[in-house]
Amino acid sequence: MPDNPEPNHDEPSNSRSAILERSAEPDAPARTASRLAVAAGDELEGSGVRFSGVTKRFGDLTVLDQLDMEVAPGEKMVIIGPSGSGKTTILRVLMTLERPEAGTVEVGGEQLYHEERNGQLVKASEKHVRQVRRKISMVFQHFNLFPHMTALDNVSFGPRKVLGLSKDEANERAARLLEVVGLGDKFGEHPARLSGGQKQRVAIARALAMEPEVMLFDEVTSALDPELVGEVLNVLRDLAENTTMTMLLVTHEMGFAREIGDRVVMFDGGRVVEQGPPTQIFGDPQEQRTRDFLRAVLDRE
């Protein structure tokens, strides 16, 4: 079922160009910010992320094996790799959904799981974790919207409860974000009445509403019907091109990865197999493992 997200507006669709055109006025600054970028808090600086020796095990299975990895502020990093390679676990460790057994994670120069006490690095209190976690937001494969809240409440809930915005302020922010992801007419709908693509756009708006410095996208188009993938990728593309947020994306959309990634990281067996700019990874992969993986994925496409 094709979406017609903005029947009340003149624009026929929320395609990338439509989003961009709306704000690309003649006297706009040199780096034209999209409405989405502005609504998402464009002035925010992205934070860098650093994993040092991060190990995560599930029973006997080592999912992350002494991972060392750095993400620059504002970088758009795409993580690819076979399923079970640990690529989703990277995001989940960063979001504190899984606690690592060893190693440290730094976000914007601050330790996530540790804090300094008397010159020593000790296990962080929940309060500290919570404070550092504020910088991070995540969009999930299965949306994880709150089914008992409307689209608007889903987006405004976090700002109200966590950022301390008043109900009016939070609703205004939520409305603005829903508008720019093309859901201006869906404020009052509950998730059950939205298509997969619409749900995922609400989820993106919900994550953006927290004004994160680092945004994590965990296979956000994998659960979508093929014809709904485009509308979500359009929003992501806009964010990638027009915001300074740091973005980590786990995806199977290779064309998309090539297009928006500053860097592509090939992951397998809990380790980084190969990394580099998209042109290198997709055009001239050095590792056999990467070649095999890309062939398998691209053949399927």
Next chain:
Amino acid sequence: MDLTYEWDWEYAWEILPDLLDGLWITIQATFFGIILAMILGLAFAILRRSEVRAISWPTAWVIEFIRSTPLLVQLFMLFYVLPHYGIRIDAFTTGVLALGIHYATYTSEVYRSGIEGVPRGQWEASTALNLSTMTTWSRVILPQAIPVVIPSLGNYLVAMFKEVPLLAFITVFDVLGEGKAACTRNFQCVEPYTLVGVLFLIVSIPSSILVRQLEVRLARQP
């Protein structure tokens, strides 16, 4: 042997007001009892899920202990033992306490199933939004868990209603207590006990039907 019994309508009519008074006590005990069971059961369910073992284990043990002993024993414990420790509460309150605590162990199981029915993604989204534990429970998890378990709680309401007569053992004059009193006063027991049974039916059956309808309605929802 003559098995016919001459039903005494006049006697039945005479004792009915007392029985209705008793029924009112029974209903009140059930009402306060289930409220206590619902609140305490929820607390049990949440504490039992705590990641802090010093909280979850004792809770699990208390639940196991309460569930493994008869309600009547708990009634006697509260009624005859507590006063030795200087805690004096009247018989009705003691009965409500015992009912509430006992049934809380069952309602906590009901809540548990409801809470476990909430997808893990809801917890994860709450973490990703940095919601406090309190907000996650009160605004995300419980609003989804509780509607599902309301019919099961309703079943325990009916079950509890039928157990209130145990309170007669600690001198609470519920409907059975009144029946027994009428019986011993007049040496005529068929009418009071029959009426007591009928009164229970009159309340229980519609309640059960109501609960079942609630179940059907909730099942129909997406």
